[in-house]
Amino acid sequence: MIVMLAALTLVGCGNSENASKDSQEVENNTKSATKNQAESDYVSESENNSMEDSADTNNVETESETVEEVVSQPSLITKIINEDGQDEQDSIDSQEDKFIFEYNDVAFKAGDEAAPVIEQLGQADSQYEAPSCVFVGNDVVYVYDGFEVNTAKLDEKEVIVGIFITDDTIATPDGIKIGSNADEVIAVYGEPDQDEVGQMTWISDKVHLVIIAMNDEVTNISYIGQFGQ
Numbered sequence: 001m002i003v004m005l006a007a008l009t010l011v012g013c014g015n016s017e018n019a020s021k022d023s024q025e026v027e028n029n030t031k032s033a034t035k036n037q038a039e040s041d042y043v044s045e046s047e048n049n050s051m052e053d054s055a056d057t058n059n060v061e062t063e064s065e066t067v068e069e070v071v072s073q074p075s076l077i078t079k080i081i082n083e084d085g086q087d088e089q090d091s092i093d094s095q096e097d098k099f100i101f102e103y104n105d106v107a108f109k110a111g112d113e114a115a116p117v118i119e120q121l122g123q124a125d126s127q128y129e130a131p132s133c134v135f136v137g138n139d140v141v142y143v144y145d146g147f148e149v150n151t152a153k154l155d156e157k158e159v160i161v162g163i164f165i166t167d168d169t170i171a172t173p174d175g176i177k178i179g180s181n182a183d184e185v186i187a188v189y190g191e192p193d194q195d196e197v198g199q200m201t202w203i204s205d206k207v208h209l210v211i212i213a214m215n216d217e218v219t220n221i222s223y224i225g226q227f228g229q
Contacts, residue, residue, distance in 0.1 A: 098189055099207040101163045101223055102173045103147065110225030111206045114151040114158040118142060121149070134161040134225055146170030154227065165221040172221065182213040 100109045108117045118124070124142040132139045132152055139150040139161060146169040150162040171177035174188045185200065186192075189209070192200035202209040205226065212220040 096204060098172075098174065098202060099204050099209055099223060100173065101147075103144070103170070107173075108160065108163075109207055110160050110162060110223050111227075112160050114149075114160050117160060118149070118151075124149075132161065134227060159225070161225045161227075163223040176211070176218065176221065178218050178221065180218045182216040182218065185211055185213065185218060 100107050102108075103121065106117065106120045121142075121144060124144055126143040128141050128143075129138040130141050130150075131137075133150065135152050135154075137152070139152045140158070142149045142151070146165065146167050148164045148166060149160060150164070151158050152161045153159075154161075165172070165178060168178040176185055176188055182200075189202055192211075193203040194201040198213050200211045200213065208224045208226060210220075210222045210224060211218055
């Protein structure tokens with residue numbers, strides 16, 4: 001009996017130790033799992049924070065780019081306005097060009113001061129006075145090969161009051177000359193502001209371009225100054 005009790009006691013002690021060991025292993029496993037979970041959670045949190053930081057950085061960069069785009073918009077708008085204004089000015093300049101006469105690279109128009117132009121044109125073939133087509137009194141007429149320049153006194157200064165093409169050796173800067181077809185004239189200058197029985201007139205504030213066509217053929221070309229009289 002005593003031997004059996006001792007054996008049972010030994011068996012019980014062994015089971016207790018084994019149970020204790022099992023319990024310790026479970027506890028260790030639990031701690032290890034908890035530690036691993038904690039480490040995993042830490043890594044996940046770090047990754048999330050890194051992703052959030054990256055996203056914040058991207059947002060800041062995007063906002064910065066947006067601000068730069070907005071800041072650049074006024075410059076773009078200004079450029080567009082300037083381009084539109086330049087196009088409009090170019091259109092005005094193009095319309096005014098038809099009222100300018102040119103000979104031997106000397107460009108001038110009615111209303112210009114006469115002395116510098118006459119000097120650049122050189123010695124006239126002849127010179128005489130004739131009743132003014134603009135003012136009361138006489139004009140001084142400078143005759144050149146194929147055209148004439150009429151001048152008159154205005155505010156104590158001699159100004160050009162008219163330019164007249166007299167033969168087909170001289171053309172306007174746009175290529176229209178005596179003998180040109182009326183359709184060519186319209187193609188170059190557009191529809192006239194006035195058209196009275198073959199007399200076509202293009203009007204600006206200071207100069208009228210007058211072209212007379214008989215039987216659809218140009219017979220006379222003149223630039224007449226306008227001086228409010």
